[in-house]
Amino acid sequence: xxxxxxxxxxxxxxxxxxxxxxxxxxxxxxxYLAWYQQKPGKVPKLLIYAxxxxxxxxxxxxxxxxxxxxxxxxxxxxQPEDAATYxxxxxxxxxxxxxxxxxxxxx
Amino acid sequence: xxxxxxxxxxxxxxxxxxxxxxAASGFTFSDYYMSWIRQAPGKGLEWxxxxxxxxxxxxxxxxVKGRFTISRDxxxxxxxxxxNSLRAEDTAVYYCARVSRGNYYFVYxxxxxxxxxxx
Numbered sequence: 001x002x003x004x005x006x007x008x009x010x011x012x013x014x015x016x017x018x019x020x021x022x023x024x025x026x027x028x029x030x031x032y033l034a035w036y037q038q039k040p041g042k043v044p045k046l047l048i049y050a051x052x053x054x055x056x057x058x059x060x061x062x063x064x065x066x067x068x069x070x071x072x073x074x075x076x077x078x079q080p081e082d083a084a085t086y087x088x089x090x091x092x093x094x095x096x097x098x099x100x101x102x103x104x105x106x107x
Numbered sequence: 108x109x110x111x112x113x114x115x116x117x118x119x120x121x122x123x124x125x126x127x128x129x130a131a132s133g134f135t136f137s138d139y140y141m142s143w144i145r146q147a148p149g150k151g152l153e154w155x156x157x158x159x160x161x162x163x164x165x166x167x168x169x170x171v172k173g174r175f176t177i178s179r180d181x182x183x184x185x186x187x188x189x190x191n192s193l194r195a196e197d198t199a200v201y202y203c204a205r206v207s208r209g210n211y212y213f214v215y216x217x218x219x220x221x222x223x224x225x226x
Contacts, residue, residue, distance in 0.1 A: 032210070034212035034213075036152075036213075038152075043202065043216045043217070043218060043219065044152065044202075044213075044216060046212060046213060046214050049207070049210065049212045050210075055214070085151075087151060087152055089152075089154075089212060089213075091210055091211035091212050094157070094166045094211075095154055095166075095168050095169070096142075096154040096157075096211045097154065098151055098152040098153065098154065099151070100151050101151040101152075
């Protein structure tokens with residue numbers, strides 16, 4: 001089964017910074033990758049699917065790229081409300097594994 | 108609007124059983140695959156199971172295979188998760204989620220129900 005490894009596990013950055021989170025699949029998954037944002041005490045929110053397609057209503061500062069085994073979530077200009085944990089998820093085939101999460105803190 | 112409301116969580120002893128329910132509204136329930144996803148306290152997300160539009164297509168994570176059973180009642184717009192032989196490591200918030208058409212990512216989630224397995 002393909003596993004999903006995210007890096008870094010945590011990071012602390014400043015408002016306005018460009019942030020990049022990576023997700024690596026142990027086997028190729030084409031572009032069957034989604035990204036979620038989860039704020040403390042809240043339900044996960046879908047940001048991106050098909051590796052790079054923005055879910056309606058998600059701010060355009062979020063973007064995704066990649067295919068095969070290596071994927072990236074980028075926040076172009078970090079805002080205070082982006083403090084959260086971010087998860088990638090593969091969905092090419094079961095099991096639909098999530099990455100372990102990246103906790104993003106604002107300095 | 109799409110609404111998913113879980114219920115049935117609680118405290119159960121190791122080896123015990125529990126049945127979770129998820130009441131769906133705001134969409135044609137029988138048209139969509141559904142899934143359960145869990146999150147242990149302070150930990151990440153773990154996909155648990157999915158079920159097709161009828162009860163014939165199901166799949167499970169290895170961690171719950173043989174112990175958990177997913178089912179649905181389309182007449183009642185409800186999803187279920189029967190959990191048997193519960194272990195401490197099954198302690199988590201359990202979310203039901205609607206599977207996106209044709210692709211197993213999740214736009215709509217319930218608020219979750221907490222299952223605690225402890226003696």
